[in-house]
Amino acid sequence: MNFILRRLGFYALAAWVSITLNFFLPRMMPGDPGDAVMARMQGRVQPETIDAMRKAYGLSDDPLWQQYFDYLGNLMRGEFGIAISAFPTPVTDIIRTSFFWTLLLGLTATIVAFLIGNLLGIIGAWRRGGLVDSVMPPLLIFVGSFPYFWLALLALFFMGFEWGWFPLRHAYSSNISPSWSLEFVGSVAYHLVLPAASLVVVAIGGWVLGMRNTMISTLSEDYVMMAEAKGLPQRRVMFNYAARNALLPNLTAFGMQLGFILGGALLTEVVFSYPGLGYQLLGAVRNLDYPLMQGIFLIITFSVLGANLVMDLLYVRLDPRVRGA
Amino acid sequence: MAIATETSNSQGTPAGAAPLIRIEDLKVQYLSPRGPVRAVDGVTFDIRPGEVMGLAGESGCGKSTVAQAILRILQPPAVITNGRVLFDGNDILDMSDDQLNEFRWRDVSMVFQSAMNSLNPVMTIGDQITDAIQAHQRMPGRKALERAEELLRIVGIEAARIDSYPHQLSGGMRQRAVIAIALALNPPLMIMDEPTTALDVVVQKEIMSTISRLKQELGFSILFITHDLSLLVEISDRIAIMYAGQIVELANARELFEQPLHPYTNGLMSSFPPLTGDRVKLSGIPGSPPDLVHPPAGCRFAARCPRRFEPCGSEPLFAEAKPGHRVACHLYPESRTPQAQEAIREH
Structure with missing residues (x-):
C-alpha cells in the first residue's frame, strides 16, 4: 500500500512538471496564434478583429x-481552449473523438503483436532449433526492419486499392451511422484490419526475439529444472515456471509501448486517413493550431504516465519481489 | 570404464537387501564443438532401501550429471549415450514421457544445490508444494494445502509461511522449503545435490541435522552429492568417489575414511583438515583433472598420481579389492587386466 502511495506521489509530480512545460514551451516561442493569423492575412484585418480573436482563443496580456494559474484552473475544469483550425469547436471535442480511434487502433495492434510475439517466443525457446525457432525470428526481423508507414502504403496499395480486399480510408463506412449495432462494429473491425496488421507485422519481431532470449536463459534456471523433476505437466513448466518469469522484462516494455500508442502510429493514421489523434495532430501542425497541439501533447504525456502507472501496479501484482521495495 | 564381470554380482550388497535403484554403466556426453565431452563415463552403483549413499568428487567430475541423469532432467547439449537406471525393475532411460512424469518426484525427488535458484520467485512456497502433490495425486486444493502446511512443520518452518514468496525467506529457510517440496510425495529416494553448499556453516549444520532427523523418521534413501568429504562422514552409509567421470572407489563410509585405497581418495582426504585430532599438513593434489574430450588412454588419475607405475597406461578394472570395497587402481591385483599384468611382468 505504502509502495502504491509513493508511486502515486511520483506520478502526480511528473504530471505537474509536464503540464508546466506544456504551458511554458509554446509561450517561449516568438509570436502567438494571433500574429500567425495576422501574418497569413497579410495585414488585411483590423487590429480589433485580431484582438477579438485573441480573446476568443484565450490569449491575454x-x-x-x-496566465499559468488560469491555465491550470482551466485544465482542472477540463477546458483545453478552442481549436483555431476548426473554430469554434472546443479542443476537447476534437480530442475526444480522435482519442477513441487512436486508442482502438493502437491497443489492438499492440496487444495482438504482444500476444502473438510472446507466444511465438515461448514456443521457439521451448522447442529450440525447431521449425518455429529457425524460421520465425529472421523472417520477422526482416519484415520488422521496414518502415511501418511504407508497409502500410504497400498494404493499402495492394490489398486495398489493387485487389480491393479492404477499405481505403476512414474508420467505418460513411453510409452507417455510429451505434452499437453489429453492422457498425463489423465495419469498424473491417476498417481496422489493414492499419492494425501493418503495425503488428512490424512490432512482432521484437517481441519474439525478446521473449525467446529471456526464455532461453530462464529455461536453464534451477527452478525450471526442479519443476521438470517434479513431474509437472510440460504446459505448467513452460507457462507457470519458465514463461511467467521470462515475461517480466517484456511486460515493462509492453507498458512503455502502451504509452506511445497515442503518438506512435501517426503516419499509419495518415496513410489510412484514420481519424485518430495522429491525423488530427498533422492537421494542427499544418494550421499552426496551438491549442489543439497543446491539448494533444498533453493527452499523449498523460497517457504515457497513466500507462506506466498501470504497469507499475501490474508489476507489483506479478512480481512479488517489487512489493517490498 | 570396464566392469569386472566376475565380481559385479557381489557389489557389496548384503544378501537379502535388493537395491532400491541400480545405475549400470551410465555414460553421459556433452556435445561440444570440440567433440563430445565424456562427463560421465561408465558409472555403476546401487542404493539400498534406507541407505545414505555419498557421492563425492571435485567440481566437474560429473557427480551432478549423474544425479540429473537419474531423473532424466539433463538439458541439451547433454545426452545419455549408454547405460541403465533400474528402479523397481524398470529402466528409467526407457520410459515414455508420461511414465517418466509419473516416476519423477513420486519415486525419486531432488534437492538442488542453490535454494534461491531452485524456487520459482513468482510462486508462493505453498503453491510450489501443492503443484507437486497435485501433479501426482487427485487431491482437492484444501487437502493439498493442509499437507503443505504439515510438510513445512516437518522441516521446521512455521505453517504460516505457506503464503510467503521465496525472497521473503532466509537462505536456510529456503533450503528447508526445498526439502519440504522434496518430501511432498514421500519418495523412497531423495537426491541431494550439494544441499548445503550455498549456506554458512551454522545453517549448514542445522540443515544437516534436519536431514538426518527426517531420514530417521521417514526412512527414505539418500543419494548425497558433495565435494566436501567431511560432510559425508556423519551422514553416509557408503561413499563413492568420482574422478573425471568415473567412480574410482566405493566402500563403507567408515572403511573408506580409515583405509582409503585409491591414491585420489587419499589426496582428497588430505585436502581438508580433520575436525579433531592432531594438526596435519594439508597436501592437496597437484595438477588438474584431464580434458574429458580426449581422456587419457589408461587410468585417468595417472598424470596426477604420486604412486604411478608401469601398468597405469592401461585402464584399471573397477573391482572388489576387499569385501564390499571396490576400487579402480592397478595397485590392487584385482583391478589389473591381463594387459596390465603383462606390463608389470615385463618390467
Whole structure:
C-alpha cells in the first residue's frame, strides 16, 4: 500500500512538471496564434478583429504567472481552449473523438503483436532449433526492419486499392451511422484490419526475439529444472515456471509501448486517413493550431504516465519481489 | 570404464537387501564443438532401501550429471549415450514421457544445490508444494494445502509461511522449503545435490541435522552429492568417489575414511583438515583433472598420481579389492587386466 502511495506521489509530480512545460514551451516561442493569423492575412484585418480573436482563443496580456494559474484552473475544469483550425469547436471535442480511434487502433495492434510475439517466443525457446525457432525470428526481423508507414502504403496499395480486399480510408463506412449495432462494429473491425496488421507485422519481431532470449536463459534456471523433476505437466513448466518469469522484462516494455500508442502510429493514421489523434495532430501542425497541439501533447504525456502507472501496479501484482521495495 | 564381470554380482550388497535403484554403466556426453565431452563415463552403483549413499568428487567430475541423469532432467547439449537406471525393475532411460512424469518426484525427488535458484520467485512456497502433490495425486486444493502446511512443520518452518514468496525467506529457510517440496510425495529416494553448499556453516549444520532427523523418521534413501568429504562422514552409509567421470572407489563410509585405497581418495582426504585430532599438513593434489574430450588412454588419475607405475597406461578394472570395497587402481591385483599384468611382468 505504502509502495502504491509513493508511486502515486511520483506520478502526480511528473504530471505537474509536464503540464508546466506544456504551458511554458509554446509561450517561449516568438509570436502567438494571433500574429500567425495576422501574418497569413497579410495585414488585411483590423487590429480589433485580431484582438477579438485573441480573446476568443484565450490569449491575454496578463503576467505570465497569472496566465499559468488560469491555465491550470482551466485544465482542472477540463477546458483545453478552442481549436483555431476548426473554430469554434472546443479542443476537447476534437480530442475526444480522435482519442477513441487512436486508442482502438493502437491497443489492438499492440496487444495482438504482444500476444502473438510472446507466444511465438515461448514456443521457439521451448522447442529450440525447431521449425518455429529457425524460421520465425529472421523472417520477422526482416519484415520488422521496414518502415511501418511504407508497409502500410504497400498494404493499402495492394490489398486495398489493387485487389480491393479492404477499405481505403476512414474508420467505418460513411453510409452507417455510429451505434452499437453489429453492422457498425463489423465495419469498424473491417476498417481496422489493414492499419492494425501493418503495425503488428512490424512490432512482432521484437517481441519474439525478446521473449525467446529471456526464455532461453530462464529455461536453464534451477527452478525450471526442479519443476521438470517434479513431474509437472510440460504446459505448467513452460507457462507457470519458465514463461511467467521470462515475461517480466517484456511486460515493462509492453507498458512503455502502451504509452506511445497515442503518438506512435501517426503516419499509419495518415496513410489510412484514420481519424485518430495522429491525423488530427498533422492537421494542427499544418494550421499552426496551438491549442489543439497543446491539448494533444498533453493527452499523449498523460497517457504515457497513466500507462506506466498501470504497469507499475501490474508489476507489483506479478512480481512479488517489487512489493517490498 | 570396464566392469569386472566376475565380481559385479557381489557389489557389496548384503544378501537379502535388493537395491532400491541400480545405475549400470551410465555414460553421459556433452556435445561440444570440440567433440563430445565424456562427463560421465561408465558409472555403476546401487542404493539400498534406507541407505545414505555419498557421492563425492571435485567440481566437474560429473557427480551432478549423474544425479540429473537419474531423473532424466539433463538439458541439451547433454545426452545419455549408454547405460541403465533400474528402479523397481524398470529402466528409467526407457520410459515414455508420461511414465517418466509419473516416476519423477513420486519415486525419486531432488534437492538442488542453490535454494534461491531452485524456487520459482513468482510462486508462493505453498503453491510450489501443492503443484507437486497435485501433479501426482487427485487431491482437492484444501487437502493439498493442509499437507503443505504439515510438510513445512516437518522441516521446521512455521505453517504460516505457506503464503510467503521465496525472497521473503532466509537462505536456510529456503533450503528447508526445498526439502519440504522434496518430501511432498514421500519418495523412497531423495537426491541431494550439494544441499548445503550455498549456506554458512551454522545453517549448514542445522540443515544437516534436519536431514538426518527426517531420514530417521521417514526412512527414505539418500543419494548425497558433495565435494566436501567431511560432510559425508556423519551422514553416509557408503561413499563413492568420482574422478573425471568415473567412480574410482566405493566402500563403507567408515572403511573408506580409515583405509582409503585409491591414491585420489587419499589426496582428497588430505585436502581438508580433520575436525579433531592432531594438526596435519594439508597436501592437496597437484595438477588438474584431464580434458574429458580426449581422456587419457589408461587410468585417468595417472598424470596426477604420486604412486604411478608401469601398468597405469592401461585402464584399471573397477573391482572388489576387499569385501564390499571396490576400487579402480592397478595397485590392487584385482583391478589389473591381463594387459596390465603383462606390463608389470615385463618390467
